[in-house]
Amino acid sequence: MSKRQVHLAAHFPGVNNTTVWSDPAAGSHIDPDSFVRFAQTAERGKLDFMFLAEGLRLREHAGRIYDLDVVGRPDTFTILAALAGVTTHLGLTGTINSTFNEPYEVARQFATLDHLSDGRAAWNVVTSWDAFTGENFRRGGFLGADQRYDRARSFLETALELFDSWRGDEVLADQATGRFLRAPGPGAFSHRDAFFDIAGHTTVPRSPQGRPVVFQAGDSEEGREFAAEHADAIFSRHATLEEGRPFYADVKARLAKHGRQRDDLLVLPAATFVLGDTDAEAEELAREVRRAQVSGATAIVFLEQVWNRDLSHLDPDGPLPDVDPVVGEQVMSQGRASVRMHRDPLATARAWRERAEAEGLSIRELMIEQTARQTFVGSPVTVADQVQHLVEAEASDGFILVPHLTPGGLDPFVDRVVPILQERGVHRTEYEGTTLRDHLGLRPLTTTGARA
Amino acid sequence: MSTQHLHLALALDGAGWHPAAWREPTARPRDLFTAAYWTDLVREAEAGLLDLVTIEDALRVQSADRTDVVVGRLDAVLLAARLALVTEHIGLVPSATATHTEPFHLSKAVATLDHATRGRAGVRVQVSLSPDEAAQFGRRPAPDLPDALDEARDWVEVLRRLWDSWEDDAEIRDVATGRFVDAAKLHPIDFSGPHFSVRGPAITQRPPQGQPLVAALSHVPVAHRFVARCADLGFLTPHDDARRLVAAVRDEREVQPAWPDGLGDQPLRLLGDVVVVLDPRPGAAAERLARLDGTAGAPLAQTSDALVFAGTPGELADLALAWREAGLDGLRLRPAVLPDDLRAITRQLVPELQRRGAFRTAYAGTTLRERLGLPRPANRYAQGVSR
Numbered sequence: 001m002s003k004r005q006v007h008l009a010a011h012f013p014g015v016n017n018t019t020v021w022s023d024p025a026a027g028s029h030i031d032p033d034s035f036v037r038f039a040q041t042a043e044r045g046k047l048d049f050m051f052l053a054e055g056l057r058l059r060e061h062a063g064r065i066y067d068l069d070v071v072g073r074p075d076t077f078t079i080l081a082a083l084a085g086v087t088t089h090l091g092l093t094g095t096i097n098s099t100f101n102e103p104y105e106v107a108r109q110f111a112t113l114d115h116l117s118d119g120r121a122a123w124n125v126v127t128s129w130d131a132f133t134g135e136n137f138r139r140g141g142f143l144g145a146d147q148r149y150d151r152a153r154s155f156l157e158t159a160l161e162l163f164d165s166w167r168g169d170e171v172l173a174d175q176a177t178g179r180f181l182r183a184p185g186p187g188a189f190s191h192r193d194a195f196f197d198i199a200g201h202t203t204v205p206r207s208p209q210g211r212p213v214v215f216q217a218g219d220s221e222e223g224r225e226f227a228a229e230h231a232d233a234i235f236s237r238h239a240t241l242e243e244g245r246p247f248y249a250d251v252k253a254r255l256a257k258h259g260r261q262r263d264d265l266l267v268l269p270a271a272t273f274v275l276g277d278t279d280a281e282a283e284e285l286a287r288e289v290r291r292a293q294v295s296g297a298t299a300i301v302f303l304e305q306v307w308n309r310d311l312s313h314l315d316p317d318g319p320l321p322d323v324d325p326v327v328g329e330q331v332m333s334q335g336r337a338s339v340r341m342h343r344d345p346l347a348t349a350r351a352w353r354e355r356a357e358a359e360g361l362s363i364r365e366l367m368i369e370q371t372a373r374q375t376f377v378g379s380p381v382t383v384a385d386q387v388q389h390l391v392e393a394e395a396s397d398g399f400i401l402v403p404h405l406t407p408g409g410l411d412p413f414v415d416r417v418v419p420i421l422q423e424r425g426v427h428r429t430e431y432e433g434t435t436l437r438d439h440l441g442l443r444p445l446t447t448t449g450a451r452a
Numbered sequence: 453m454s455t456q457h458l459h460l461a462l463a464l465d466g467a468g469w470h471p472a473a474w475r476e477p478t479a480r481p482r483d484l485f486t487a488a489y490w491t492d493l494v495r496e497a498e499a500g501l502l503d504l505v506t507i508e509d510a511l512r513v514q515s516a517d518r519t520d521v522v523v524g525r526l527d528a529v530l531l532a533a534r535l536a537l538v539t540e541h542i543g544l545v546p547s548a549t550a551t552h553t554e555p556f557h558l559s560k561a562v563a564t565l566d567h568a569t570r571g572r573a574g575v576r577v578q579v580s581l582s583p584d585e586a587a588q589f590g591r592r593p594a595p596d597l598p599d600a601l602d603e604a605r606d607w608v609e610v611l612r613r614l615w616d617s618w619e620d621d622a623e624i625r626d627v628a629t630g631r632f633v634d635a636a637k638l639h640p641i642d643f644s645g646p647h648f649s650v651r652g653p654a655i656t657q658r659p660p661q662g663q664p665l666v667a668a669l670s671h672v673p674v675a676h677r678f679v680a681r682c683a684d685l686g687f688l689t690p691h692d693d694a695r696r697l698v699a700a701v702r703d704e705r706e707v708q709p710a711w712p713d714g715l716g717d718q719p720l721r722l723l724g725d726v727v728v729v730l731d732p733r734p735g736a737a738a739e740r741l742a743r744l745d746g747t748a749g750a751p752l753a754q755t756s757d758a759l760v761f762a763g764t765p766g767e768l769a770d771l772a773l774a775w776r777e778a779g780l781d782g783l784r785l786r787p788a789v790l791p792d793d794l795r796a797i798t799r800q801l802v803p804e805l806q807r808r809g810a811f812r813t814a815y816a817g818t819t820l821r822e823r824l825g826l827p828r829p830a831n832r833y834a835q836g837v838s839r
Contacts, residue, residue: 022627030657032537032568056556058638058655065635065653072623072633072657075557078564081533084487104511104588105553112527116487116534135651136556171524173474173481178747180474180481181519188516200588201513205485205524297630 006391006426007266007398007440008418009091010042011051013406015059015070018272018373020292020404027407029070032082034407039083041407042090045414046428048439049091049122050083051235051400052076056100057133059335061301062310066333068298070406077109084117091120091436093215098155099128099148100137103196106155107162110212111204119208119435124215124235127152132334149222154195156214156230163211165189165202210445213436228254231265232442235400239269239375244395266440271375271399275412279378286377289404290368299367305333306342306349316364320356325349375399380416387417388426458772458810459782459824460802461545461687461723462497462794464490465508466522469727469756470788472747474522478792485526487534493790494535497542500798501812503823504543506576506667506687506784507531511549511585529561529575536568543820545574545667545685551600552580552589555610556650563615566659571819574665574685575611579604601678606645608666608682613641615663616831617653639833661821662828669725671757673700679720680704684826686722687784689758694778698722702779721824723784724775725758730765730796737762744788758786765800769808776810781824 012035013019020026028034042050054076059066076094083092092113096106106123114121127148128134134143143151170186172179190199216223216231227234228251238247248267255265274289276282294302296316304311308326325345342348356366376383390396403409421427433439467474467481474481483489490507497505509528515521528546535544544565548558558575566573579600580586586594595603622637641652667685670676679686680701688697705720729744731737741762745751753760761768772783785801787793805811817823 021625021632022630030567032570036537055655057651058653065633065638067631067633067635070632071638072618072655074567074656075560075564077530078533078561078568081530082536082568085491085534085536085538100554101557102552102589102591108511109527109530112530115485115526116530118487135649137554137650138648166524171482173484175475175477175479175481178475178520180522184519185516186523187513196590198588198590200584201516203511203513203525204527295630 003424003426004392005428005441006387006421007268008045008047008427009049009051009093009268009398009400010038010047010410011053011270011400011402012038013070013403013409014053014073015055017069017293017298017371018402018404019070019406020289021070021406022292023405025408026405029406030072030074035074035079035083036086038407038410039087039090041410041414043087045410045418046431047090047414048398049093049120049436051093051124052079052095054095054097054126055335056097056128057136057335059333061333062304066301068295068301077113080121081113081116084113084120089120089431089434089439091122091213091439092117093122093124093213095124095126095217097126097128098152099143100134100139101155103155103158103162104198104200104202107159108202108204110159111163111202111207114207114209114212115204119437121207121209122213122215122233122436124217125152125156125231126217130335149226151195153226153230154193158191158193158196158198160211161189161191162202163207166204166206168206168210171205209435209437213440213442224251225254227251227265228260229258232437233266233268233440236267236269236396239271239390239396239399241390241393241395244269244390245393248394248396263441264443266397268398268400269396270402272373272402272404273376273383273413273417274374274404275378275380275383275416277379279382282378282382286374290372290374293404294364294368294371296364299364302367302371303363305336306345306352308332308345314363317362320349320353320363320366380420384417384420384424387421388424391426456810457812458776458805459503459721459723460797460811461782461784462502462505462797463508463725463784463786464493464505464790465786466525468788468790468793469786470729470744470748470752471521472744473789475747476789476792479790481522484522485524490531490535491538493794494539494542496791496794496798498539500802501815502542502798502802503782504545504572504574504820506545507547509547509549511552511580511588512582529558529565532573533565533568536565539569541572541815543572543574543665543823544569545576545665547576547578549580549585550577550604550607551595552585552591555607555648556614558607559611559614560654560656562611562664563654563656563659566661566664567657571660571821573659573661574667574820576667576669577604577608577682578669597672598674601674603647605678605682606643606647610641610643610648610650611666612663613643613832614650614652614654615659616829616833617641618656618658619831619834620658620662623657658831661819662831665820665824665826670701676701677704683720684718684821685824686720687725688722688780690724690775690778690780691759694724694775694780698779718829719826721781721826722779723782724780725784725786726771727752727756727758727760727786727788728768728793728797729760729762729788730768730793730800732764732800734764737764741788752788760788765796765804768801769804769810772805773808773810
């Protein structure tokens with residue numbers, strides 16, 4: 001039996017403080033060359049896909065555009081369609097939310113992307129969380145938080161019906177007889193539920209994959225259940241052995257009740273990496289990266305997100321504030337998913353104070369410790385060992401790599417770690433198939449969209 | 453000022469503008485939904501030095517009750533994006549429907565197309581009055597034309613404001629202060645209208661052209677007004693009334709400043725649309741058109757909005773120069789059959805116009821605006837007081 005394969009993908013570094021834009025090696029986040037280089041590096045490493053995140057309103061802090069991280073990003077569909085022209089195998093995964101879009105349009109765009117890439121499209125379905133983002137859209141922020149997954153489920157189910165509205169055998173294009181279509185009216189659909197009451201015909205014939213591969217990102221009970229029911233892959237945060245194994249076991253266990261098998265849903269956590277010639281060198285480099293990721297100003301901002309008040313007078317190299325967080329509606333920070341993780345700011349403040357005191361940490365040092373997500377640090381062999389071990393131990397099916405440099409940050413992993421994994425027979429040396437479903441080892445779909 | 457050269461745009465739709473085009477021996481009807489088909493066509497247009505290509509689109513199928521015509525199409529904005537990195541010079545102007553889409557989404561999509569092409573992007577704005585299309589979105593009944601155009605005017609205004617919402621030098625990457633952008637150079641647009649409101653700023657940096665080209669097709673006075681007030685590039689459908697049509701749009705442009713923020717004196721380019729069946733042999737094009745019409749079962753001229761021209765490249769060059777005399781800046785050519793009539797355009801019409809000194813012999817300038825002699829718009833927010 002062949003060894004358990006490691007699935008690898010890459011996230012184009014974006015607007016989080018993971019991205020070190022101040023490094024002299026950092027390039028543009030909007031220039032097409034950056035995206036081309038990144039995608040071609042991923043393809044050189046025979047990665048499954050590249051991944052783009054989404055953010056439909058610029059983040060704000062204390063009522064101003066937040067300026068300490070990368071600001072700005074391109075339109076997801078447009079970049080992925082452009083990259084389809086300069087890559088041949090790489091999957092193209094776009095995050096598109098189900099709150100500020102309509103199923104007819106999104107289904108049409110993904111079916112188009114799947115055609116234009118010859119079967120390499122994937123959709124990371126997310127739900128949007130706030131009226132803040134809604135201010136950029138026609139319908140504003142009407143959706144209650146409790147309805148997000150209801151709409152997401154309805155949205156996805158509607159989109160799946162639209163993808164399936166063409167079976168794939170409609171176009172004859174028979175020039176001799178003059179029959180372009182086998183029968184009139186292909187692409188007919190009709191859908192009615194609490195969110196969507198729509199009917200008509202989709203314009204895009206069945207795409208090479210039948211539909212895009214479906215990803216889900218989101219860790220809540222609802223998110224896990226949604227993934228278990230509908231997704232082909234889940235984009236998680238749990239990249240350690242301790243957190244990954246229970247998460248992995250939990251979501252895989254949910255599949256059976258939806259009539260699905262264990263391999264129908266891949267678990268792919270986001271993972272950062274820092275490589276050095278030796279483990280010690282990598283550790284040293286990792287410390288430098290962390291300090292670049294959490295400047296003094298960034299540390300104060302992180303603190304303000306939890307304290308929900310102005311702390312700009314504080315010295316980042318000094319101690320935590322004596323005052324408690326302001327409990328209630330978040331006013332300091334807008335447009336950031338991470339803020340929601342601190343559900344009890346008083347408890348967070350208490351825990352942080354205790355840790356800072358016990359370990360003698362300044363604000364910045366504490367924030368580095370609290371926010372650092374350095375998954376893999378070491379020599380190429382060490383990192384390859386860790387990657388392989390986590391997959392063998394069923395903490396994940398692989399990883400979505402998040403480099404800290406744009407666009408060259410993926411190169412060291414592809415050049416130094418991938419060859420080791422290939423040599424060990426746990427990562428492909430050539431693409432065996434052509435579609436993203438092939439790369440992910442997902443079963444083909446029947447023409448009615450069901451899994452074969 | 454514009455050059456003296458004519459501007460030539462190519463309008464791509466399916467297998468060509470004739471309903472029987474897909475039946476021709478050179479047609480590739482099985483490839484209509486592949487990137488390779490479109491790449492080949494646009495590269496041919498680029499080899500012919502054409503200014504830009506438009507890509508037709510609609511949010512509904514061409515026909516729900518026929519089996520003898522091309523049915524199905526890809527999203528034009530994505531298709532244009534797919535062509536961005538495999539072309540170098542030609543402008544890419546996909547169609548988009550303002551009526552059912554979010555201006556925020558389209559603004560960033562077209563801005564990104566402009567980034568990806570390094571300044572060769574535009575968008576052809578259209579409205580939808582179709583109950584069938586409205587039912588596919590389920591949000592509201594289909595509007596009438598004046599309402600749809602009012603909404604589209606706001607939609608374009610939002611696109612333009614969002615493109616301006618980042619000043620050109622907003623990204624500062626100031627390592628000393630840790631600031632990636634100068635937040636004072638990012639501006640909310642605070643658009644509020646009867647159909648939608650949009651806060652802004654954009655999530656995408658200002659595109660290379662400042663504002664990608666906004667184009668629109670017009671057949672009737674209310675739409676002439678839309679072109680005059682909202683577009684950088686208008687497509688008209690003259691038959692023997694080119695001079696009158698040009699005047700109708702130009703008059704509207706002068707009556708009403710196109711943009712509320714003092715950009716009303718921007719030049720507007722107007723192209724005449726014409727469906728072309730070309731053959732250098734006298735009479736051969738008309739014969740081919742008659743054959744195509746016979747295959748389709750009805751003459752295209754009876755249903756076409758634009759003039760259907762069947763003749764020699766020399767005769768089409770004559771028409772182009774006559775329309776230039778009438779005040780048009782050039783033509784938007786709709787090939788009746790792909791690739792046949794496209795090749796006739798690039799390999800026969802273009803050389804003919806070059807011989808007459810009426811068309812460029814090489815691409816010059818890098819952006820589509822430069823090629824069309826349209827200035828890069830100043831940023832409406834840049835002179836404002838920093839907020």
